[in-house]
Amino acid sequence: MIEKALRGSKKYWLWLGFLATIAGIGVFFYVDQLWNGLGITGMSRDVSWGFYLANFTFFVGVAASGVMLVLPHYLHDQKEFGKITILGEFLAVVACGMCITFVTIDLGRPDRVVNLFLYPTPNSILFFDIVVLSGYLVINAIVGWSILDAESKGEKPRKFVKPLIYLSIPWAASIHTVTAFIYSGLAGRPFWLSAIMAPRFLATAFAAGPALLIIICLILRKTTDFDPGKVAIKKLSTIVTYATIAGFFFLLCEFFTAFYSGGAEHTATWKYLLFGEGGSGLQPYMWGVLISTMIAIALLVNPKTRARHDTLAIACVLVFFSIWIDKGLLLVIPGFIPNPLHEFTQYWPTGKELAITFGVWALGFMVLTLLYKIAISVKLEIGDHEIHH
Amino acid sequence: MELSRRDFLKMAGIASAGVVVAGSAGTLLTGCTPVAKSKDGSLAGKQMAMLYVPSRHEEGCTDCTQACHLKHNVPNIADKKHEIKWIWETEFQHAFTEYMENDLLKERMKGVPYFVLCNHCANPACTRVCPTKATFKREDGVVMMDYHRCIGCRFCVAACPYGARSFNFEDPRDSLSKPVPNPNFPTRERGVVEKCNFCSELDIQGGELPYCVQACVKRKGSLEKSALIFGDLADEKSDFHNILEHLQKEEKLIPLRRKEIAGTQPKVYYLV
Amino acid sequence: MYDKGKIIIGVIIFLAVFTIPFWYSQATGDADKSPYADTSKLIAEGKTCVEPADYMREHHVKLLTDWRNDVVRGADTIYTSEEYGTTFDKSLTNTCLEQCHTNKSQFCDQCHSYVGVKPNCWSCHNVVEEK
Numbered sequence: 001m002i003e004k005a006l007r008g009s010k011k012y013w014l015w016l017g018f019l020a021t022i023a024g025i026g027v028f029f030y031v032d033q034l035w036n037g038l039g040i041t042g043m044s045r046d047v048s049w050g051f052y053l054a055n056f057t058f059f060v061g062v063a064a065s066g067v068m069l070v071l072p073h074y075l076h077d078q079k080e081f082g083k084i085t086i087l088g089e090f091l092a093v094v095a096c097g098m099c100i101t102f103v104t105i106d107l108g109r110p111d112r113v114v115n116l117f118l119y120p121t122p123n124s125i126l127f128f129d130i131v132v133l134s135g136y137l138v139i140n141a142i143v144g145w146s147i148l149d150a151e152s153k154g155e156k157p158r159k160f161v162k163p164l165i166y167l168s169i170p171w172a173a174s175i176h177t178v179t180a181f182i183y184s185g186l187a188g189r190p191f192w193l194s195a196i197m198a199p200r201f202l203a204t205a206f207a208a209g210p211a212l213l214i215i216i217c218l219i220l221r222k223t224t225d226f227d228p229g230k231v232a233i234k235k236l237s238t239i240v241t242y243a244t245i246a247g248f249f250f251l252l253c254e255f256f257t258a259f260y261s262g263g264a265e266h267t268a269t270w271k272y273l274l275f276g277e278g279g280s281g282l283q284p285y286m287w288g289v290l291i292s293t294m295i296a297i298a299l300l301v302n303p304k305t306r307a308r309h310d311t312l313a314i315a316c317v318l319v320f321f322s323i324w325i326d327k328g329l330l331l332v333i334p335g336f337i338p339n340p341l342h343e344f345t346q347y348w349p350t351g352k353e354l355a356i357t358f359g360v361w362a363l364g365f366m367v368l369t370l371l372y373k374i375a376i377s378v379k380l381e382i383g384d385h386e387i388h389h
Numbered sequence: 390m391e392l393s394r395r396d397f398l399k400m401a402g403i404a405s406a407g408v409v410v411a412g413s414a415g416t417l418l419t420g421c422t423p424v425a426k427s428k429d430g431s432l433a434g435k436q437m438a439m440l441y442v443p444s445r446h447e448e449g450c451t452d453c454t455q456a457c458h459l460k461h462n463v464p465n466i467a468d469k470k471h472e473i474k475w476i477w478e479t480e481f482q483h484a485f486t487e488y489m490e491n492d493l494l495k496e497r498m499k500g501v502p503y504f505v506l507c508n509h510c511a512n513p514a515c516t517r518v519c520p521t522k523a524t525f526k527r528e529d530g531v532v533m534m535d536y537h538r539c540i541g542c543r544f545c546v547a548a549c550p551y552g553a554r555s556f557n558f559e560d561p562r563d564s565l566s567k568p569v570p571n572p573n574f575p576t577r578e579r580g581v582v583e584k585c586n587f588c589s590e591l592d593i594q595g596g597e598l599p600y601c602v603q604a605c606v607k608r609k610g611s612l613e614k615s616a617l618i619f620g621d622l623a624d625e626k627s628d629f630h631n632i633l634e635h636l637q638k639e640e641k642l643i644p645l646r647r648k649e650i651a652g653t654q655p656k657v658y659y660l661v
Numbered sequence: 662m663y664d665k666g667k668i669i670i671g672v673i674i675f676l677a678v679f680t681i682p683f684w685y686s687q688a689t690g691d692a693d694k695s696p697y698a699d700t701s702k703l704i705a706e707g708k709t710c711v712e713p714a715d716y717m718r719e720h721h722v723k724l725l726t727d728w729r730n731d732v733v734r735g736a737d738t739i740y741t742s743e744e745y746g747t748t749f750d751k752s753l754t755n756t757c758l759e760q761c762h763t764n765k766s767q768f769c770d771q772c773h774s775y776v777g778v779k780p781n782c783w784s785c786h787n788v789v790e791e792k
Contacts, residue, residue, distance in 0.1 A: 037557075037558055037559060037560070037579045037580065038541075038556075038558055038580070039468075039471055039558035039559050043470075043558070044469075044470035044471065044558075045470065045471065045472055045473075045555055045556065046470075046552070048543045048546040048547060048556055049543060049547060103542075106542070106543075107540050107541050107542055107580075108539075108540065108541015108542070108543070108556060108557070108579070108580030108581060108582075109539065109540045109541040109578075109580040109581060110540075112521075112538070112539070112540045112541075113540060115521040115523075115538055115540055116520055116521060116540065118521075119521045119522050119538065121519065121520050121521060121522050123517055124517070124518050124519055124520040124544070125518065126518065126520040126542060126544050127520040130520075162396070163399050163403075166396075166399070166400060166403065167403060170403075182544075185518075186514060186518075186547060186548050186550075187514060187550060187650070187651040187652055187653070188514055188548060188549055188550025188551070188648070188651050188653075189547065189548075189550075264486075264489055264490050265486065265487075265489075335547070336547070339552050340486070340549070340550055340551055340552035340648070341479060341483040341484065341486065341505070341551075341552050342482070342483055342486045342489055343483060345470070425734045425735065425736075426735075427735055427736040427737065429737065431736070432736055525734070527736060528736070529736075533733065533734070535733045535734060536785065537729060537733070560784075562784075568787065569787055572754065572787040572789065573754060573755055573759075573787075574787075575754070575785040575786045575787060576784075576785050576787065577785060578784050578785055589736075
């Protein structure tokens, strides 16, 4: 089936070329980082995790969101998702790959990454995270590929696929829960020490992932002959709506606990984010996220604007990017501000750091494009798509 | 959905496996602090601890920091964002952030320097999160760093409630003299995390004191008069124990520890 | 087979390039320049290594790795020589380099350059000044 990715229109190759350029620039600066060390980033002694892990955290959520298509389709027989479960599975594969990449480029000694496997440490959540992420990547790759392969040949999928699919459902929830546990298990970081961290992660994941899928489906409708169908997009938009509301609600719960209880250590970081106490670098982003989320919810709750594809697209873009900024910039980095001695050190990613990050994005989207090209070619061949108007 | 008996059994199997994993994960997550046992058991039963008496500290003195950083080749890096520090001076409200809002206490403690360092906790958060056991607890309670194994993930830096750990963003030798201040102690490489090691390269169980304590003892004349005191908390017959008794009973000082709420059981006591 | 001539020539060129490590040094005469570590001064002073020279040549990497794990992780700092029975502090800098092998370029680097390995000990463990 790989040969399907090697044939495409001019736009297809231009898109891949554009992504390859960005990826190339990212690789170039990563070599700089390998040579000169993590000092080229904006991280410091106090803010020791930065943009790389922020993106890692966000993309684990995107990976987990594949389950939102698999669960209704396989567990509850909702056939409308049938055309696009493969898109969700391939997105999960790519997102997992991006996550593992982000963690690896964040290491101070990537040459020693083998130590993770030579000296397994089950009490370390990071160790678990690597294990479950790799496992999820493998599961989705196998499931997606074998089902697609079977469909292209007009056969039924092999017997081992079904149990793997059932396994992937709790596994998806677990990868993001484990990622949340990285943060929520640290008594020394009161901003992260919240029981609601894992539910927040899952809710925002199930909003951002399907939002991205909706945007991709809409783009595919325009640029290819593949139409996932109005019903599938409608169902996805329902998921995005409820998940965004849930995520926003959880955020408001955090506000309540912090500000009503008034404890100094609990509110210090929220005051930094909302009111700029200690530094106002991230303040505009915090308010931007709040406002964007509210606009998105307004667009999504109203059935008319949710049904119309142009307003839906706007809402999904708002959801995707505001959750990206919230989970990344406004969750990982502020955990370190103020530091345990209540000193404020500001953080902003450097240009090189951004270039490397977007290089990883580009690599991910390249692989996604190739995989989707294969999936869509198969779907078009077997006629598993709506008639495009 | 029509569920066949086979599918049900499969799901039940996975679910029960999940319960087993969750259960063992529970014990692992809460109970596990990797402890490296000494080969000959000579370190067993010891609990190395440090006392700091702020009232004995002379204004402007940073002998302890200088001694430690010199003997361990800790670089003095120009870019403060990349700085490395093992023991350093701060103010009271930064060492004890719980009292951040207490204006009376802040006024009372104004200008009194508080030295902070790795607390070598009995229940350390850092060793719990290290994915390669590069940081681990030794039998005598010292929290060690294995620079050969560290992958530089900085999870320990995030986990430490005391901000005691520093990551090597640059090659430390770029900021050190040539030859290094102490050729008998290795430098570290770029990309690993480091922190105070309670001078575990010395025979601290046998009575040798960490360099910071040595510097203070030198300045003050004796261990009894020093602002920094070190010894085995578990040995009730030791000088350390006698001094601790004296500080509490005669000088009526109370032993505080930083961030008790973190549950880490630090081994550095502040006698105030 | 088709294009027999071209294929056979290609295979010969491939084999030649692939086996360069084996015949190049013989051809240029470099093979005779084997590394030589002058330990005559140390022998004259009556010093013996931790273990005999043949053993060290073969096992010094494992020995040093064991030492490092013993010291850092096991708090086990004394080494007793199997051959000689003498005790040593398990330290590369303080025992090996400072007490005997003070000339790193003459002693350590000669063999390492010849074999083409770059051990990364020196980025942390300090090299003692040459005497």
